[in-house]
Amino acid sequence: MKVTEKDVTYVADLANLELSEDERIRMVRDLNSILGHVESLNELDTKDVPPMAQVSDRYGLDESKQGSDRFAYASRNDVHEGLRKSLPHEAALANAPESDGIFFKVPKVIER
Amino acid sequence: MDLTGLTIDSARSAIADRKTSATALAGAFYAKIESDDPKIGAYLVLSKERALSKAAQTDVLAEKGENLPPLAGVPVAIKDVMVTKDVRTTAGSKILGNYVPPYDCTAVARLEAAGAVMLGKLNCDEFAMGSSNENSAWKPVHNPRDLSRVPGGSSGGSAAAVAADMAVATLGSDTGGSIRQPASFCGVVGLKPTYGRVSRYGLIAFASSLDHIGPLTKTVKDAAIVLRTIAGRDPMDSTSAELPVPDYVAELDKPIKRLKIGVAKEYFGEGLEPETHKAIEAAIQKLASLGCEIVEVSLPHTKYAIPAYYLVATAEASSNLARFDGVRYGYRASGVRSLSDMYRRSRDHGFGAEVKRRIMLGTYALSAGYYDAYYLKAQRVRTLLTRDFEEAFKTVDAIVGPTCPTPAFKLGEKVDDPLAMYLADIYTVTANLAGIPGISIPVGRSKENLPIGMQIFGKHFAESTILRVANAYEKAV
Numbered sequence: 001m002k003v004t005e006k007d008v009t010y011v012a013d014l015a016n017l018e019l020s021e022d023e024r025i026r027m028v029r030d031l032n033s034i035l036g037h038v039e040s041l042n043e044l045d046t047k048d049v050p051p052m053a054q055v056s057d058r059y060g061l062d063e064s065k066q067g068s069d070r071f072a073y074a075s076r077n078d079v080h081e082g083l084r085k086s087l088p089h090e091a092a093l094a095n096a097p098e099s100d101g102i103f104f105k106v107p108k109v110i111e112r
Numbered sequence: 113m114d115l116t117g118l119t120i121d122s123a124r125s126a127i128a129d130r131k132t133s134a135t136a137l138a139g140a141f142y143a144k145i146e147s148d149d150p151k152i153g154a155y156l157v158l159s160k161e162r163a164l165s166k167a168a169q170t171d172v173l174a175e176k177g178e179n180l181p182p183l184a185g186v187p188v189a190i191k192d193v194m195v196t197k198d199v200r201t202t203a204g205s206k207i208l209g210n211y212v213p214p215y216d217c218t219a220v221a222r223l224e225a226a227g228a229v230m231l232g233k234l235n236c237d238e239f240a241m242g243s244s245n246e247n248s249a250w251k252p253v254h255n256p257r258d259l260s261r262v263p264g265g266s267s268g269g270s271a272a273a274v275a276a277d278m279a280v281a282t283l284g285s286d287t288g289g290s291i292r293q294p295a296s297f298c299g300v301v302g303l304k305p306t307y308g309r310v311s312r313y314g315l316i317a318f319a320s321s322l323d324h325i326g327p328l329t330k331t332v333k334d335a336a337i338v339l340r341t342i343a344g345r346d347p348m349d350s351t352s353a354e355l356p357v358p359d360y361v362a363e364l365d366k367p368i369k370r371l372k373i374g375v376a377k378e379y380f381g382e383g384l385e386p387e388t389h390k391a392i393e394a395a396i397q398k399l400a401s402l403g404c405e406i407v408e409v410s411l412p413h414t415k416y417a418i419p420a421y422y423l424v425a426t427a428e429a430s431s432n433l434a435r436f437d438g439v440r441y442g443y444r445a446s447g448v449r450s451l452s453d454m455y456r457r458s459r460d461h462g463f464g465a466e467v468k469r470r471i472m473l474g475t476y477a478l479s480a481g482y483y484d485a486y487y488l489k490a491q492r493v494r495t496l497l498t499r500d501f502e503e504a505f506k507t508v509d510a511i512v513g514p515t516c517p518t519p520a521f522k523l524g525e526k527v528d529d530p531l532a533m534y535l536a537d538i539y540t541v542t543a544n545l546a547g548i549p550g551i552s553i554p555v556g557r558s559k560e561n562l563p564i565g566m567q568i569f570g571k572h573f574a575e576s577t578i579l580r581v582a583n584a585y586e587k588a589v
Contacts, residue, residue, distance in 0.1 A: 008472070015430060015475040016437070016452070017468060018460040030469055031476065033531050038419040041489050044496065051491035054321040055307045055547030056351055058498060059572035074350040091214040095441035104439050109451050 115140035116277040134167035134185030154269040158232040184227035189279040207462030217314025234269030261520040264294030271298035289540025292552035296515035296565025307547035308353035311346030319428035336360035369403035378414035379513035391556035421541040423490035430474030515552040519562035
């Protein structure tokens with residue numbers, strides 16, 4: 001598989017990146033170099049190997065329990081005021097590039 | 113008394129015995145930072161007000177002769193990927209150049225609750241993406257052992273600050289070796305705990321299934337003290353494990369005699385520099401002389417670790433970094449035509465080259481038509497790599513090998529070749545994929561007098577075992 005400049009433009013679009021002409025040329029080169037190295041994974045027959053998205057189910061927390069029951073401790077009841085108490089409005093907006101004190105402000109979404 | 117050379121226990125007892133005060137200690141460290149950091153570049157922000165008010169609290173306790181908490185008055189510093197309330201946190205990125213977090217990272221809060229004094233925030237590769245600290249948007253870090261060389265990355269500032277006596281202990285983060293590799297390059301101790309051992313709440317996410325927080329310290333005992341302080345279930349991180357935290361410090365001196373130590377032949381292959389090889393061999397001989405049984409093991413899929421890692425890590429990163437859009441926090445480009453133009457230009461100006469490269473690779477690996485061939489394939493190989501460890505740990509208690517194939521390289525040496533930079537992580541990424549703990553300890557110097565690090569892996573949640581082995585080695589040399 002060879003990454004072309006067209007692919008780079010398409011993927012940059014998906015990732016919400018603009019990329020200058022120079023960056024695009026470099027990206028074609030770098031992605032091809034890295035993906036070339038990645039090709040070695042195809043030497044492995046993995047059709048019967050389950051994918052692993054995270055590690056928590058690899059260690060025996062409570063082996064008498066199955067599946068999601070083993071992680072029941074990680075869930076909690078919904079509470080209005082508690083752990084996830086919301087930030088005060090002022091603190092939540094303090095880092096916003098633009099706000100009106102109530103909402104985050106962004107450029108117009110719908111063009112007439 | 114050499115105040116900036118103290119370890120955690122010696123600093124705490126010096127304060128308890130009134131030989132110094134926490135305030136004087138913090139002052140000595142700030143003086144050291146002021147004189148030495150301009151040539152090293154480890155610190156991005158100094159949080160003097162917060163530090164001195166914390167130190168004053170300890171001094172009140174000490175004056176009354178009260179029992180001091182375990183890290184009372186101990187000057188620490190934090191990698192800039194962990195958020196700190198009211199103290200600017202940038203993750204080494206321009207996109208967060210003015211970000212002042214409204215809350216504290218759990219690990220930082222736990223250190224401070226135990227009395228630690230946070231001196232400031234430490235330089236790192238942008239969003240912890242890098243192996244040399246050269247991807248910091250602000251400035252490079254120079255290795256205190258040789259200023260022409262990199263300190264390693266991405267926790268380069270964390271390792272350099274400890275090595276240069278500009279903090280007693282620091283926190284780093286490790287997604288593919290970012291604690292252990294800089295610890296090795298700077299000649300300090302660096303510990304990546306088991307996935308789930310330390311809460312990630314407040315760690316700015318790079319790759320959530322691979323990210324870990326851990327300590328960098330001068331001694332193995334200090335690493336045990338910090339780990340004991342920051343470990344344990346946190347309701348704010350649902351992946352933090354509900355398992356009791358052992359007293360790692362009390363277990364340090366348990367005998368290591370007859371422990372079975374595995375040596376994986378795959379970690380001694382092509383690319384390992386002869387001097388490093390020799391130093392690791394000598395360290396293994398030392399462990400044998402201490403009564404450990406050395407056993408050869410095999411981790412047959414090791415050569416596939418880098419490709420699998422760079423697909424999984426970048427895929428997760430592309431998703432995690434989608435949040436930087438110029439709306440709620442961070443940099444926003446000016447003069448934009450529309451909302452989507454704002455997203456693009458803010459991200460384009462805000463992110464550095466390596467971050468964009470990883471977002472692109474990750475987005476590509478997740479995109480329609482390539483998901484199965486890249487992302488899913490890498491996840492299947494992740495299973496194989498994890499099974500390698502599970503198999504090996506049926507016969508051994510720990511596995512040792514080099515932390516890095518070479519000592520610290522020169523600044524600028526690998527900046528133009530991302531693949532060469534990635535390959536430097538060959539021995540460290542495996543522990544992140546499998547979620548097992550690993551510690552790097554100094555085991556010697558090269559002819560050029562550069563530190564060489566040995567890595568010790570353990571089973572899930574067996575931090576006590578690897579700390580014990582590391583401690584026994586440290587005491588014997």
